[in-house]
Amino acid sequence: MKKEILVENIKRLKKEKKAVILAHNYQPDEVQEIADFVGDSLELSRKAAEVKAEIIIFCGVHFMAETAKILGPQKKVIIPSLKARCPMADMVSGDDLRRMKKEYPGRVVVAYVNTTAEVKAETDVCCTSSNAVRVVSSLPDEEIIFVPDRNLADYVSRQTGKKLQVWDGYCPIHEDIRAKHIVKAKKLHPGAEVWAHPECRPEVLNLADRILSTGQMVREAPNSPAGEIIVATEIGILHRLKKENPDKKFFPARKGAVCRDMKRINLKKVQQALLREKPEVIVDEATALRARDSINRMVSFT
Ligand code: 13P
Ligand code: SF4
Numbered sequence: 001m002k003k004e005i006l007v008e009n010i011k012r013l014k015k016e017k018k019a020v021i022l023a024h025n026y027q028p029d030e031v032q033e034i035a036d037f038v039g040d041s042l043e044l045s046r047k048a049a050e051v052k053a054e055i056i057i058f059c060g061v062h063f064m065a066e067t068a069k070i071l072g073p074q075k076k077v078i079i080p081s082l083k084a085r086c087p088m089a090d091m092v093s094g095d096d097l098r099r100m101k102k103e104y105p106g107r108v109v110v111a112y113v114n115t116t117a118e119v120k121a122e123t124d125v126c127c128t129s130s131n132a133v134r135v136v137s138s139l140p141d142e143e144i145i146f147v148p149d150r151n152l153a154d155y156v157s158r159q160t161g162k163k164l165q166v167w168d169g170y171c172p173i174h175e176d177i178r179a180k181h182i183v184k185a186k187k188l189h190p191g192a193e194v195w196a197h198p199e200c201r202p203e204v205l206n207l208a209d210r211i212l213s214t215g216q217m218v219r220e221a222p223n224s225p226a227g228e229i230i231v232a233t234e235i236g237i238l239h240r241l242k243k244e245n246p247d248k249k250f251f252p253a254r255k256g257a258v259c260r261d262m263k264r265i266n267l268k269k270v271q272q273a274l275l276r277e278k279p280e281v282i283v284d285e286a287t288a289l290r291a292r293d294s295i296n297r298m299v300s301f302t
Pocket of ligand 2: 026061085086087089199261262
């Protein structure tokens with residue numbers, strides 16, 4: 001089916017079904033273009049909680065749709081591909097975290113939002129890449145369990161001076177961006193600033209001028225004095241950065257930084273999801289009840 005027809009069908013179905021389409025900054029360009037709202041993990045959680053729609057078509061990975069469902073249990077949350085999962089979120093299970101809590105009794109647990117609902121149910125407070133430092137700083141505790149991203153944990157620990165018991169998880173896409181890629185990109189664009197996502201390795205963050213979540217990159221770009229920016233994160237973010245800042249130049253730190261899971265969703269799948277109203281994201285109420293507090297705490301931090 002032609003792209004224009006798919007887009008028309010999606011618009012019509014969305015209206016008929018009183019649905020809203022939310023998309024993460026890493027979604028394919030065509031999906032970002034038909035979304036009602038595009039944002040980072042924190043912005044999407046907030047949006048999901050506040051939208052009045054009966055149906056949310058969540059174009060992102062599973063943990064994000066799950067978080068939306070937990071925040072709005074009365075809404076129907078549909079993810080156009082159930083295969084779109086975050087490999088980092090799947091690196092730590094509820095059992096793993098329960099074992100870790102036994103090993104470090106009494107420690108407060110902070111979980112990155114990139115976790116399953118089961119892990120969030122075992123957590124005191126969740127965070128995203130944009131508020132992790134503020135969440136950890138706000139805690140009176142000096143020793144904290146932090147799952148699952150070791151790179152984000154390292155960054156947070158350096159920023160806050162707190163000791164984190166860290167799970168050895170990582171994002172395979174950010175992990176593959178190395179210092180050598182930054183050095184090469186800087187040689188090609190000597191006047192450019194380097195902006196890196198905190199899921200990157202410490203060797204990359206050490207070379208960065210700014211460390212920002214995807215939403216922060218979008219907000220900061222128009223105000224930045226830099227005319228050229230090397231972006232060390234998944235390349236889907238370049239679509240918005242270029243579109244919203246036509247006077248600036250953005251270069252990927254690594255062209256191959258592509259999250260296959262984020263790209264499992266396309267226009268055809270969005271149309272099908274709207275038509276069939278599935279696959280629906282279901283979270284059992286007992287788990288949701290326990291996970292909701294830790295997510296609500298996260299959402300209360302800017
Ligand atoms: P943000 O949406 O917080 O920028 O995080 C990026 C990410 O990897 C989400 O999976
Ligand atoms: Fe997970 Fe990394 Fe993909 Fe984000 S980019 S969804 S952290 S694998």
